[in-house]
Amino acid sequence: xxxxxxxxxxxxxxxxxxxxxxxxxxxxxxxxxxxxxxxxxxxxxxxxxxxxxxxxxxxxxxxxxxxxxxxxxxxxxxxxxxxxxxxxxxxxxxxxxxxxxxxxxxxxxxxxxxxxxxxxxxxxxxxxxxxxxxxxxxxxxxxxxxxxxxxxxxxxxxxxxxxxxxxxxxxxxxxxxxxxxxxxxxxxxxxxxxxxxxxxxxxxxxxxxxxxxxxxxxxxxxxxxxxxxxxxxxxxxxxxxxxxxxxx
Amino acid sequence: xxxxxxxxxxxxxxxxxxxxxxxxxxxxxxxxxxxxxxxxxxxxxxxxxxxxxxxxxxxxxxxxxxxxxxxxxxxxxxxxxxxxxxxxxxxxxxxxxxxxxxxxxxxxxxxxxxxxxxxxxxxxxxxxxxxxxxxxxxxxxxxxxxxxxxxxxxxxxxxxxxxxxxxxxxxxxxxxxxxxxxxxxxxxxxxxxxxxxxxxxxxxxxxxxxxxxxxxxxxx
Ligand SMILES: Nc1ncnc2c1ncn2[C@@H]1O[C@H](COP(=O)(O)OP(=O)(O)O)[C@@H](O)[C@H]1O
Ligand SMILES: [Mg+2]
Numbered sequence: 178x179x180x181x182x183x184x185x186x187x188x189x190x191x192x193x194x195x196x197x198x199x200x201x202x203x204x205x206x207x208x209x210x211x212x213x214x215x216x217x218x219x220x221x222x223x224x225x226x227x228x229x230x231x232x233x234x235x236x237x238x239x240x241x242x243x244x245x246x247x248x249x250x251x252x253x254x255x256x257x258x259x260x261x262x263x264x265x266x267x268x269x270x271x272x273x274x275x276x277x278x279x280x281x282x283x284x285x286x287x288x289x290x291x292x293x294x295x296x297x298x299x300x301x302x303x304x305x306x307x308x309x310x311x312x313x314x315x316x317x318x319x320x321x322x323x324x325x326x327x328x329x330x331x332x333x334x335x336x337x338x339x340x341x342x343x344x345x346x347x348x349x350x351x352x353x354x355x356x357x358x359x360x361x362x363x364x365x366x367x368x369x370x371x372x373x374x375x376x377x378x379x380x381x382x383x384x385x386x387x388x389x390x391x392x393x394x395x396x397x398x399x400x401x402x403x404x405x406x407x408x409x410x411x412x413x414x415x416x417x418x419x420x421x422x423x424x425x
Numbered sequence: 426x427x428x429x430x431x432x433x434x435x436x437x438x439x440x441x442x443x444x445x446x447x448x449x450x451x452x453x454x455x456x457x458x459x460x461x462x463x464x465x466x467x468x469x470x471x472x473x474x475x476x477x478x479x480x481x482x483x484x485x486x487x488x489x490x491x492x493x494x495x496x497x498x499x500x501x502x503x504x505x506x507x508x509x510x511x512x513x514x515x516x517x518x519x520x521x522x523x524x525x526x527x528x529x530x531x532x533x534x535x536x537x538x539x540x541x542x543x544x545x546x547x548x549x550x551x552x553x554x555x556x557x558x559x560x561x562x563x564x565x566x567x568x569x570x571x572x573x574x575x576x577x578x579x580x581x582x583x584x585x586x587x588x589x590x591x592x593x594x595x596x597x598x599x600x601x602x603x604x605x606x607x608x609x610x611x612x613x614x615x616x617x618x619x620x621x622x623x624x625x626x627x628x629x630x631x632x633x634x635x636x637x638x639x640x641x642x643x644x645x
Contacts, residue, residue: 233547233548235544235547235548258550258552261547261548261549261550262550264548265548266544266545266548268541268544268545270539270541272539272541272542272544272545273545274542274545274546274559274560274564275564276563276564276567285549285551285559286549286550286551289551289552289555289559290549290550290551290552290555331545334549335548335549338549338550
């Protein structure tokens with residue numbers, strides 16, 4: 178089925194969005210090819226989260242066009258469901274379901290959305306929990322796990338839906354420093370499997386290792402797009418320079 | 426007139442014989458109130474018209490005396506050709522009245538669920554109904570166990586209102602005995618003690634359930 182997939186995974190053209198009178202995104206143009214890894218960085222409040230949340234319609238956009246796979250996002254709820262089935266998302270604060278075990282967190286959507294049998298869903302879930310290296314925690318609750326473990330479960334939970342695209346919104350910024358690596362390692366391994374990824378992160382090591390492109394956002398606009406090495410060593414835009422000098 | 430323990434004991438079986446009615450009205454009433462209250466709250470969150478309609482309905486329910494609502498259903502429904510047994514009318518009225526309060530309790534319970542829970546469920550592609558059933562309701566119940574339990578106890582104590590529409594429950598039997606024997610002290614004491622016992626058991630049960638819910642793990 179791989180050949181049937183369109184070569185463009187996500188296309189945003191002239192996307193603008195407002196919260197009331199405040200324009201949070203201005204004329205965003207971004208095309209992500211299948212298998213491409215994009216790292217998005219920029220100062221807090223620049224619209225990074227809003228942009229990737231538009232891709233799975235957690236936020237609606239008011240102007241422009243967003244196409245995911247071959248589905249254009251509109252108010253049509255069927256289209257939205259279609260897109261969400263194929264797009265996984267990992268959040269800063271994990272957002273695991275606290276009342277469900279790790280295994281139940283991973284099987285809920287496959288069973289009810291993908292209509293898989295419980296047995297199949299559990300098999301798939303255990304596979305992915307193995308991959309993120311915590312199969313032994315399957316019957317615990319999220320509250321009993323460390324932050325790094327919870328985030329790895331959140332990644333596994335998304336993967337259980339067999340997504341074509343993964344969105345990451347600052348997946349390591351709520352973690353204690355010693356847990357950042359285990360999550361980044363999981364993401365690197367996912368990248369090497371060919372997943373299409375859009376990651377909001379300031380982890381430069383990760384960007385250097387996996388990103389095809391780094392996108393720098395400021396005040397709701399994409400200010401610079403560059404190869405990771407070039408972006409970090411010789412940023413083009415004055416605002417990228419300023420930003421990098423502040424986080425380095 | 427002094428309290429006659431022997432007389433009190435002698436009327437106990439007759440009063441207790443209707444305890445099933447009280448328990449039935451309480452249990453079905455609680456279930457009905459919780460189901461309706463949850464429905465009101467879900468509709469209130471669904472759309473703008475839903476919000477206004479439900480706010481009006483809930484305020485209306487809560488601002489009218491239960492006694493008036495019971496009389497209303499008992500005498501007005503038959504005029505529209507709907508004649509229901511007193512017990513059914515009573516349970517309906519209790520369910521409706523307490524649903525207004527429970528809707529508010531549920532609102533608080535849902536409000537305190539982090540937005541990230543809704544977002545994660547949506548991102549996974551869960552439908553609205555699946556989100557409500559598998560993600561919101563279980564977490565809400567955990568948040569509201571204590572206040573919901575208090576309203577359940579309160580509903581139990583409201584069941585004697587059914588006496589006014591001729592439902593044979595404990596208070597109405599006690600009143601019957603009183604009018605037959607011209608003794609009020611013993612029947613009222615007996616009814617009071619039975620309700621006290623029931624209410625204590627009921628709130629004990631609620632506490633147990635609440636602490637078990639609290640013991641089960643939460644997100645850290
Ligand atoms: N629901 C909202 N309502 C109003 N303003 C919002 C909302 N969400 C985000 N914003 C504003 O939009 C801007 C961009 O937010 P966000 O996309 O979260 O930025 P970033 O992820 O880059 O830090 C910020 O100024 C933020 O205050
Ligand atoms: Mg953000």
